[in-house]
């Protein structure tokens with residue numbers, strides 16, 4: 001039997017389980033039915049809700065993209081505004097910036113694992129070779145930067161001797177004494193990468209709008225959860 005897709009595998013499992021259950025000659029294997037059904041159900045759920053296809057992105061991919069993407073934009077603005085807060089009340093806002101940053105780090109790590117499992121979505125339309133390369137590089141840069149921004153923030157705090165309390169749940173400790181080198185590296189990376197990220201996000205959003213407005217393809221619609229017609233050529 002040739003299985004071409006996970007949906008195919010899932011329904012073949014159902015049929016096989018049904019045939020096994022209803023054939024009296026196969027009584028011995030009837031006991032295996034619940035586990036076959038469980039595997040089929042899990043495969044079905046993964047296909048339906050988790051794996052991307054060319055015509056539709058999974059709910060998980062869409063949720064990760066918008067929660068982390070909009071979260072990163074908000075965090076960049078928050079970080080840049082920190083400078084203009086007077087010294088007396090600043091500690092509270094820096095603390096808030098840090099804990100939301102750690103929350104985003106957890107989400108971004110889960111998303112990276114998910115991307116490595118699932119791969120990047122295939123192009124929603126027929127793109128030129130340079131568009132494919134530029135989109136690929138930008139997506140990797142955005143993905144890695146969503147991890148490096150909070151990690152560099154943590155390095156700055158740890159090196160600065162300032163622990164990070166996360167919503168009163170746990171505390172990420174810091175060095176007992178300030179380490180200028182570690183603190184400086186964290187700060188530089190955090191600051192420079194912040195500006196690189198602003199440029200990369202600008203490019204990324206411009207690309208998404210170009211596909212939507214000028215090319216009229218389904219790239220942006222697919223990222224808001226819509227099912228689109230897959231491109232006819234590769």
Ligand code: HEM
Pocket residue numbers: 072075076077078079080082083094097098099100101102104105149150151152153154156157164190191194
């Ligand atoms: C999740 C993503 C994050 C983004 C996008 C982000 C972004 C930024 C930006 C753009 C700045 C202003 C940089 C400057 O002009 O110097 C900043 C400042 C800062 N960030 Fe973050 N941040 C993130 C996470 C974190 C985390 C997890 C920590 C620490 C645990 C942290 C600690 C700080 C501190 C202490 C400052 C103030 C630096 C100073 O005194 O100039 N950030 N952040």
Ligand code: HEM
Pocket residue numbers: 061064065068069070072073115120121122123124135139140142143146201204205208219220221223
């Ligand atoms: C609010 C403005 C944004 C819009 C309109 C937007 C739109 C899109 C679209 C249409 C795609 C699909 C591209 C394709 O199929 O080739 C995409 C993918 C992607 N976007 Fe955005 N995006 C935005 C913000 C962000 C931000 C702020 C980040 C990260 C900091 C980000 C990271 C990514 C990544 C990593 C992908 C690759 C697919 C994935 O892993 O989810 N996006 N975006």
